[in-house]
Amino acid sequence: MMKTAWLNCSIYTGSKKETGKAILVNNNVIEGVVDENEIGEGYAVKDLGGLSIAPAFIDLQIYGGNGRLFSAELDTAAIAATYRYCLSGGCTQFMLTMATNTIEKFLQGIELVKQYRQQGGKGVLGLHMEGPYLNPAKKGAHILECIKKPTVEEVSMLLEKGKGVLKMMTIAPEVCDEEIIKMLIDNGIIVSAGHSNATYAEATKAFGLGIPTATHLFNAMSAFQSREPGLVGAIYNNATVKSSIVPDGIHVDFVSLRISKKIMGDRLFFITDAVAETTEGEYRHVFKGNRYTLPDGTLSGSALTMMQSVKNGVQHAGIALEEALRMASAYPAQLLKTHVPLGKIEAGYAAEFVVFNDALEVKDVITA
Template identity: 70%
Template structure:
C-alpha cells in the first residue's frame, strides 16, 4: 500500500522539515516530497500538525506490564514488553535477560524464535546481559550464576542462539582474547558492562573490536585520577559507543550532560526498564519512580524511551533533535546490519513516532 503522511513537523534523523510529506510503499520509505506534489496513487494520512520522528529503538528492556521475561518465559511476556515499548514511542526492542542459568537463557532464545515464527512484531532479538560478568560489579545480578566463559560454552551459546541472539554484555577483563574474538566473529553486538576493568583492560577489548558499552556509569569501574577505568576508556576511545539510562536516578542529569558533550553521537538512550514481579531470582519492587530488589538495590528503571528524550531536553540541556537521535538514529546505527531503522530516509523501515509538544506519544505508525 502506498501512503503519504502529511501535515506534520518532521524530524528525519538529520534535520527538521516542514511542508513535506513522507512517501511510504509497503512499509518502506520511498522519500520526502512537497505536500503539494504527492503522487495521485498515494493514500493520504493526516499527521494533524504534530511532531514526527523515527520510532525509537530500545536495546535493553527486560519486560513490561507486570511480565518480566526471565520470570514468565512466555510469548505473552514478549507481547507485554512490546505493548509497553509502543506506549513510549518505541517500535523496536532488544529483549534483555539478566544473568541467569544457562537453561533459562536458552529457553529465552527459543521463545524469541517462536515469537517470530508466530508473526510477532517489534522484537529485534535477544540481549544476554551476562553471565560472563565481574561479580565485583554485579549490581542487581544474581551472583551464583555469574561465571568466567569457556570457549566451549560460548560456542554452544552461539550455536543455540543463531538467528536470535543479537547482543551480549560481557566484562572484558574476565574474557580471554579467544572468547572475545569468537563473540565478535559471530556478528552479534558485544557490549562491555558489569565490569571492573582497568583502563588498559577496557582498551584491550575495545581495540579488539567491542563496539559499545552497557549503561554508562552503572556497574562499571569509574573514572579516577590514577585509574581511568572503563568509564575513562569509553570516553577516550573515539569509536566506542555507550548506552545510558536517562532517568536522573541511575545517572545524575549533570553526568548525562557532561557525557553527551564528551561523546557526542557515541552516546544513546536505553530504558533499562523492568517490571514489578515477585517471581524468580529477580523480584523487582516499584518504589516511586524506580525499581529495586527487596534489599533496596536499584534494579531497573520505570522509564519509557519518550521519557528519556524528555529528560534529556528538560534536564540535561540536550537539543530536541539530538535527544531524538539518541533514542532512534544512534541505536539504529548499531543494528544497521540487521535493519535500516532510526531515520526517515529512502530505504528505511517506515516506523514513526507521532508526539505533541508535551512529549506525549499520540501514536506509533508502522508497528
C-alpha cells in the same frame, strides 16, 4: 501494496527538521521526503494535524513491561506485553534482555523468542544476554552464583542454539579471553562492555579488539578517577565506541548525563533498562514509584519509556530535541544490521514512526 503520504507535520528525519513536506511510504518502506505539493497519484493521504513525527525509537535493553518480567515468566505473553509497553513510549523495536541466570534459562529464552516470532510477534530485534560473563565485583543486582568465566565450548553452544536470536551480549572484557571476544564479534554479536571492573588499559585493549559499545554508562563499571580512568575513562577517550545510558536521573545524575553528552556526542544513546514488578523467579523487583529495586534496596531497573528518556534528556540535561530523538533512534540503530535500515526518515529506511505533540507525549506509533 499500500502507498501512503504523511503530511501536515514537523518531520525530524534523524538528520534535520523539515516542515511543509510529506513522507512517502510504499509497502512499509520510505520512498522519500518531498514537498507537500509534489505528492504523486495513488497515495492515501494522512494528515497529522500539525503534530511532530520522528523515526520510531529503538530500545537495546529492556527486561519486561506492563507488569510482565520475561525472565520470571518465560512465556511469549511476557514478550507481547513488553512490546506493548515499548509501543506506549514510541518504541517499535527492542532487544529483549535477560540478566545473569543459568545457561538453561538463557536457552529457554532463545526458544521463546523463536516461538514469539513464529506466532507473528513483532518488535523483537533479538535477545540481549546481560551476563553471565561479568565481574562479580560489579554485579549490581545480578545473581552472584550464576556469574562465571566463559569457555569456548559454552559460547560455541550458545551461538549455535541462538542463531538468528542471540544478537547482543554484555560482558566484562577483563574476565573473558581474547579468543572469546573475537568469537562473539566474528559471529555478529553486538558485544557490550559492562558490569566490569576493567582498568583503563584493559578496557582500551578490549575496544581495540572490536567491542563497539558499553552498557549503561557509570552503572556497574569502574569509575573515572584521577589516577585510574577506568572503563568510564576508556569510553570517554575512544573515538568510536558507543555507550548506552539510563536517563532517569536515578541511575545517573542528569548533570553526569549532560557532561557525558558533551564529551561523547553521537556515541551516547538511550536505553530504558526497564523491568516490571515481580515476586516470582530469581529477580524480585520492587516498584519504588520512579524506579525498581531488589528487596534489599539495590537499584535493579528503571520505570522509563523511550519517550520519557527523550523528554528527560531535553528537560533535565539541556539536550536539543533533534539530538535527543537521535539518541533514541539513529544512534542505537547504528549498532544494528537489519534487512531494512532503521532510525531515520530517508529513502530506503523502514517506515516506522512515532508521532508526538509539543509536550513530548506519544500520539501515535506507525509500524508495519
